[in-house]
Amino acid sequence: MISIPPHVLEVLSQCLLVANTPSFVLRKFSESLTIQSLSEAASVGDLRDALETELCARPFTFDRAVMSYALLVALLLKSPSDAATMGSLEGFSQLVFGPSLLALRSPRSFTTHVDRPAILGNVQSQSEPASTLIIPGA
Amino acid sequence: MPPRATDQDILLDTALGNPVPNVQDTQIGMPMAGPYFDSIIHHLSVKRTPPDPRYNCHGLTFASRRTKIIDDAQIRQILVDDRYVAVERALVLPGDVAVYFADDGSIEHSAIVVSTPSPPLHIPRVCSKWGFLGEVVHLATECPLYAIGNIQYFRVVP
Numbered sequence: 227m228i229s230i231p232p233h234v235l236e237v238l239s240q241c242l243l244v245a246n247t248p249s250f251v252l253r254k255f256s257e258s259l260t261i262q263s264l265s266e267a268a269s270v271g272d273l274r275d276a277l278e279t280e281l282c283a284r285p286f287t288f289d290r291a292v293m294s295y296a297l298l299v300a301l302l303l304k305s306p307s308d309a310a311t312m313g314s315l316e317g318f319s320q321l322v323f324g325p326s327l328l329a330l331r332s333p334r335s336f337t338t339h340v341d342r343p344a345i346l347g348n349v350q351s352q353s354e355p356a357s358t359l360i361i362p363g364a
Numbered sequence: 365m366p367p368r369a370t371d372q373d374i375l376l377d378t379a380l381g382n383p384v385p386n387v388q389d390t391q392i393g394m395p396m397a398g399p400y401f402d403s404i405i406h407h408l409s410v411k412r413t414p415p416d417p418r419y420n421c422h423g424l425t426f427a428s429r430r431t432k433i434i435d436d437a438q439i440r441q442i443l444v445d446d447r448y449v450a451v452e453r454a455l456v457l458p459g460d461v462a463v464y465f466a467d468d469g470s471i472e473h474s475a476i477v478v479s480t481p482s483p484p485l486h487i488p489r490v491c492s493k494w495g496f497l498g499e500v501v502h503l504a505t506e507c508p509l510y511a512i513g514n515i516q517y518f519r520v521v522p
Contacts, residue, residue, distance in 0.1 A: 240404050240508050243397055244495040246420035247434050250472060254509065288396040322393030326434070 228268060228276040230296055234260045239292045248326035255299040264296070265303040273301045274312065281317030294321055302327065374431050378445030384438050386431040389417040397496040409502035412491060421493040425461050425474040436471035439463065448518035454486040456517045462490050462504050465514040473510040477517065488517075 230238075241254040255261055264273075277297040280290050298321065301309040312318060313328050321327075366375055369383030376384040392415055405411060422433035426442050433439065442448075443463075451460055456477050464473035475492030478501060490504045505512045 239400065242394075242495070243400055243404065243497055244507070244509055246422065246432075246473065246493060246495050247436070249434075249436065249470065250495075253466065253468075253470070253472075286396075288394065288400065291394060291396075322389075 228264065228272060228297070230260055230264070230293065234258060235289065235292055235296075238296055239288070242292055242295060245323065248323040251295060251323050252299060252302070252327055255295060256303060258296075261296055261300050262303065265300040268300065268304075270301065270305055270308045273297050273304065274308070274315075277301070277312060278315050281315055281320065286317065286320050291321065295323070298324065298327060376427055376431060376433075378442050379447065380445040382441055382445055384427070384433060384442065385435065386423070386427065386433050386438075388419075388431040392417045392496070394496045401497045404508045405497075405500060406502060406506045409500050409506060412499035412501050415496055415498040419493065420495070421474050422471075424491070424493045424499065425476055439471050439474065443518060446520055449521050451517040451519045453481060453488075453515075453517060454483075456481055456486075456488045457519070458488075460488075460517050460519045462488070462492075463516050463518060464511045465516060466511045467514075473507070475504065477504075 238255060238258065242251060245251045245254075268276075277294060280294045280297065283290050298309065298312060301312065310328050313325060318324055368375060369385065371385035371387075372383060373386055373388035376386050378384060397415075401411065416429070418431065419427065419429045420432040420434070422436075422439055423429060423431050426439065427433060433442075448461070451457075457480060458478050460477040462475040462477055463471055464475075466472045473492065475490035477488045478491050479489040481488040487503050487505050489501060491499060491501050492507065493499050494507065500507070504515055
């Protein structure tokens with residue numbers, strides 16, 4: 227049986243509650259040392275069985291949703307190709323970010339790096355006209 | 365129905381006419397999450413609305429609450445195409461936008477500035493959507509788990 231310490235689940239719960247995008251879920255869950263350890267220690271079969279158990283449980287509570295995402299991310303870290311087959315599990319549609327997570331071949335492929343300020347100007351003062359904007363690198 | 369670009373639930377373009385992929389959900393993805401709201405909201409923050417599945421934080425900030433923008437590459441595109449420029453925190457004004465950058469450079473969250481920052485810390489209040497919970501008005505740095513260490517502010521300047 228796979229279990230995650232309550233204090234870890236609590237943090238993961240907060241991550242899920244405030245998640246606006248699947249990449250946020252993937253990043254935050256992947257950063258968890260517990261999930262990383264789980265990914266290394268458990269087999270694909272164990273993770274799949276545990277995920278299936280969570281998804282089939284009734285009622286499907288928020289805590290079970292958190293556990294399901296934890297198991298899914300552990301699977302993604304361990305074997306993206308095996309994780310990609312999880313979409314056929316009964317109850318998988320309860321995970322609103324699930325399909326998006328599975329669409330990723332690997333966690334790294336989803337993160338978009340932003341060349342943020344290099345292409346943008348800086349407002350130095352509220353009263354300065356746009357013509358005085360400083361464009362880095364210009 | 366007007367033609368859509370790939371992955372567009374509604375028509376949404378940047379100011380330069382580049383299509384912005386978006387998703388417009390109709391069902392609350394996690395209805396059982398609501399009771400947890402009070403457990404993570406700061407006592408000085410204000411719950412503004414219950415959860416609405418139609419939009420996410422980026423949809424609130426950049427699409428008038430009409431849809432969800434999922435990929436942070438689209439936010440970057442909007443910042444460029446709409447001619448947003450970076451604003452120093454002390455000079456931020458209501459109506460500016462706040463973008464939260466994670467350590468790896470990806471965009472983690474966004475919000476609309478709703479107050480002028482006061483000294484000495486010059487941290488404005490913002491309105492943002494907290495995932496499955498709803499809209500919250502809060503100090504830009506008082507939100508759980510978002511990348512508050514690197515918040516950048518932007519403004520469209522004619």
